[in-house]
């Protein structure tokens with residue numbers, strides 16, 4: 001399987017190189033040149049399989065040139081056995097034909113564990129084979145950082161440096177990053193905001209000379225193809241559990257950078273009957289505004305009760321735009337260069353194609369809290385604010401009661417207690433047993449000034465082979 005850039009000017013790469021690179025040299029994102037397609041008969045034969053075996057069937061075509069079959073099976077077993085539920089992604093029923101798929105039973109209580117637990121193991125495997133070392137550099141405002149650190153804690157060939165804005169992430173989120181012990185784990189608190197952290201990471205990818213040519217930077221944000229790949233699996237898993245592929249399914253996906261829902265779109269292209277995909281956004285609703293009015297336009301960032309969806313642009317949307325433009329990379333390049341300067345639209349027939357593929361809703365904090373309260377009152381089930389946005393959008397956009405509607409439950413409610421308080425409930429969501437002592441664990445992080453040269457010097461000095 002070869003991977004090509006969405007901007008059409010970078011050479012095609014194999015899986016190993018795509019895994020180890022961030023953006024393509026032309027500024028685009030990598031996508032598979034073609035997708036595997038599964039017949040209904042084949043999908044049907046997967047009913048009742050354990051999660052890891054299903055994951056193998058769906059993902060192996062993407063990695064087979066790089067990873068021997070037995071190694072990949074082992075990696076999947078290791079990855080999904082750390083989840084605190086035997087079904088890995090259990091389904092919870094809310095109403096007749098309405099479900100939440102709990103994707104938060106991994107070590108950091110958010111769906112990002114599905115991809116990042118695997119990504120760490122894939123990186124280590126490929127680096128071991130090549131006898132290379134990678135330095136991961138990432139910026140986080142919360143979930144990504146902790147999931148990436150947990151995913152890489154046992155990697156022998158990876159050092160990970162995660163920048164977070166000093167005193168600007170929640171205590172649970174900070175502790176989930178800073179209490180993970182390991183010589184290869186480096187938490188840096190920057191005296192600045194999230195944008196400062198992100199800018200530093202971007203600039204460092206652009207000029208890696210501070211590493212002296214001895215290691216390469218690798219990316220763990222959702223521009224990394226391997227993350228998308230791992231997220232395709234649970235769409236099949238949910239469908240098979242509820243009578244697919246002999247009935248079609250609808251999914252509602254709490255969306256920020258468009259990674260998770262893009263995986264659903266790929267599942268559909270790979271043969272899974274999906275009749276509806278709902279983009280659920282908070283007030284940072286660039287995607288909903290595009291879907292409603294064919295205008296892609298950045299607004300100011302708004303801080304909401306669902307911080308993991310607080311974005312101004314949606315990086316993986318580029319992967320969809322590539323398909324909407326008949327995979328014409330140069331057209332995508334031109335469009336996104338213009339989008340950086342001001343609002344853009346696409347040709348009407350292409351926009352209509354997008355509208356056929358996706359529905360969308362924008363859900364504010366008030367409606368988020370109302371949904372948390374309502375579902376708790378009706379079901380004694382606590383939603384985290386991100387999942388609540390998904391449930392709200394599912395109910396607003398639903399087209400057919402006969403079709404199961406599945407909302408992706410992206411985080412555990414204990415991770416975002418503020419929203420529960422705001423919703424007027426007096427229940428306190430408890431951290432699961434494996435995290436109950438989080439507030440007693442020892443923290444380790446370094447506070448650095450908002451200065452790129454200083455941060456780069458720190459990294460150059462502290463990675464393993466420095």
Ligand SMILES: *Cc1c(COP(=O)(O)O)cnc(C)c1O
Pocket residue numbers: 110111112143144222254255256257258259260261308309386410411
């Ligand atoms: C990252 C995240 C999202 C958004 O996922 P995207 O792939 O960026 O669309 C939603 N909910 C939670 C809890 C997250 O951590």
